[in-house]
Amino acid sequence: MTNSEPVVNLYDCDSCGYRYDPQDHAGVDFDEQPEAFECPTCQAGRDHFHVFTPPTDDVAPEPKEEGPAESRDPLGPRLMYTKASSPTLHSLYNRYTKGRLVPQPEFQRYEVWSVQKRSALIESVLLDLPVPQVFLAQEGDGASVVVDGQQRLMAIFRFFGNEYALKGVGKSIEGKKFKDLPATLQEKIENYELNVVEVLKESDPDIRFALFQRLNEGSVSLNDQELRNCVMRGPYNEFIKELSAEPAWRKRLKLKARHPRMVDVELVLRYMAFRDQTYLKHPDKKTSKFLDRQMSIGDQMSEKELADAKRDFRNAVELAETVFGENAFRRFVAGDVVNPGGAWDKRQNRALMDVQLWGFNRYEKGVYVKNADAIREATIELLCTSEFSDLLAHTISESKRIERRFDLWKNMLDEVLKGSEQGPRAFSRDEKEAAFSVNPVCAICNQKIQSIDDAHLDHVEPFSKGGKTESANAALTHRYCNQAKSNS
Structure with missing residues (x-):
C-alpha cells in the first residue's frame, strides 16, 4: 500500500534558523509566497531561505527577483563569448599555484565541503x-576566476x-x-581531464551575474549577498567584509566566526546603504536593488x-552596546489582557x-x-x-x-535628546528603579510587575x-496596562 499523502517541503532561514512549514501558513508552500515575503522572526528576505526537505519534483523555483524576470533574445546580439576545453587536473593545479587560476576560498561562497565529500570526489x-x-x-x-566549481577544484587542489x-x-x-x-594512482588523478567552459573577457560585463543565476537554478541557490561577493568584487566588497569581522560586531550578532551565508556582511552593507543613501532613497520592496546600488557607490568612495x-560604523x-547591551536590535513585546507582563x-x-x-550617527557620541x-x-x-x-513585524521593505x-x-x-521647557518627557532609569524597589506593583491592575524593563x-x-x-x-504600571489606558 502506497502513501498518497504528499511530502511537505520545509525551508530554513539562514539568518535566524526559523523553519517555514506550510501548515503554519494556511497550507501555502514557500515557493507560492510573494516575492516580498519576509521571515516572520528576523525579516530576512526570500533569498535567505533554503529547502530543508528536498522537493519531490525537479521544477526550478520561480525567479526571486521582484517583477518580471529579465530575458535575453537567443537570436539577438551575442552577449557571451566562451571557450571550451578539457585540461588535466595537474595543469589546472599548476595554474592555481602560479596565481593564474583563482578559486578564492571566499569567492562565490565560503568553502564548505567536508573531508568526506572531498574524498568522494x-x-x-x-x-x-x-x-x-x-x-x-x-x-x-x-588570469581566470572560478564562476562555478570552486568546491570541486579546491577539493582537488588541497x-x-x-x-x-581520504576518508x-x-x-x-x-x-x-x-x-x-x-x-599509478597519482598519475591517474593528474591526467584526469575536466570539462571547462571559460567566459572570455570580451563578453558582456554583466554576464557573470546572469550566469551565476542560471547555474544556481534548481540547486541550493546563492543568496543575494553571496552573488554580490561573486560579481561585485573589489575594494568596497573587501571593506564591508573587513567590517563584518570586527569583534564588537560579531559579539552583537552572537557569532564566533564569519557567517557561512554572509548574513553578517549583508547587515553591514544595509547599515552603509542607509547611512549613505538615506532611508528616503529605498525603492519600494526592492532592498536588493538598494544594496546593489550601495556597492556601486562604495566603489567610488575615497580612502x-x-x-x-x-569610524561611524564602529x-x-x-553605542548599541552602551545603550541597549544584550537587548540591542531586539524588540520588547508588551503583554496583553491575559498576561500583562512583557x-x-x-x-x-x-x-x-x-x-x-542609523540613529547613533545623528548626534555626537x-x-x-x-x-x-x-x-x-x-x-x-x-x-x-x-x-x-507592526512596522517591525512585517513588510519591512515597503518604502512608505x-x-x-x-x-x-x-x-x-x-525628543529625548533635545528636551523641552517642561524638562525631559521620560522619567529616568534611576527614578523608575527607585519606584520599583519600593513597590513593584502596577497602579492600574494591582498585579506584581516581574521585570524592571x-x-x-x-x-x-x-x-x-x-x-x-x-x-x-509618577505612578508605576505595566507597559501594557499604561498603553491600554491610553487607548481607552
Missing part, C-alpha cells in the same frame, strides 16, 4: 566517473597539496594523502570617505537594527552616552506602541513603511497638560 576521479564541468571567467590580465587524507572511501586508499598513493564610514555598534524578544530584528545603527538611560526608556515605550511594533519607521525613531531620539513610570497629571516629570507625579 577524488574517488570518483579514480573510478573514471564523470565530474560536472567547471565554469571560469577570464579577467583583464588573462588533495594535491597533501592537506587532507570514507575504499579500503585501499582510506586514510591516504596524495603523496601516499601509488605512482577618507571609507575611513569616515568605518561608533554605532559601540518581555524582550529572543531574536534580533533587522528592521530595528537598521534604525538603531557623548550625547548618547550621557542620555543612555533616557534613550533606553523611550525606546521601550516606542517598541510597545502598536504602530511601531520604511520612511514611517525611520521618522518615528528619529522623532523619538530628537516591563515597568513604566507614568505621569499622574499628563505631560501634555503641563504635568512635571518628577517622582511626586
